[in-house]
Amino acid sequence: QVQLVESGGGLVQPGGSLRLSCAASGSTLSFSYMAWYRQAPGKQRELVATSRYSGSIIYADSVKGRFTIVRDNAKNTVFLQMNSLKPEDTAVYYCNAGGAGYTHWGQGTQVTVSS
Numbered sequence: 001q002v003q004l005v006e007s008g009g010g011l012v013q014p015g016g017s018l019r020l021s022c023a024a025s026g027s028t029l030s031f032s033y034m035a036w037y038r039q040a041p042g043k044q045r046e047l048v049a050t051s052r053y054s055g056s057i058i059y060a061d062s063v064k065g066r067f068t069i070v071r072d073n074a075k076n077t078v079f080l081q082m083n084s085l086k087p088e089d090t091a092v093y094y095c096n097a098g099g100a101g102y103t104h105w106g107q108g109t110q111v112t113v114s115s
Helices: none
Strands: 003-007 010-012 018-025 033-039 046-052 057-059 067-072 077-082 091-099 102-105 109-113
Touching (some): 018 033, 046 077
Antiparallel strands (some): 003 018, 033 091, 046 057, 091 102
């Protein structure tokens, strides 16, 4: 059974940085895509960034220039480097990975940006 485990969340001041990690276990195949989503209180879950096995990357407009997604296909791991964090980045961040006809979610990690 595939499991995605996130780590790296926490409390950070505005302007600070955090690095999220997501490690997949239980799969010997590389995922077609690996992505990060987030969900703030009272809001819908939204895509933050996605990285396809082909190498293409897409970012939400709100994080372009501040966040960087990096994946290690050999280790089925994906990272999200978050710089210049803003209070509006506060949310639970979820790792997502999958391919045609299947998808897996992590349990989420809390990121709080506050002074």
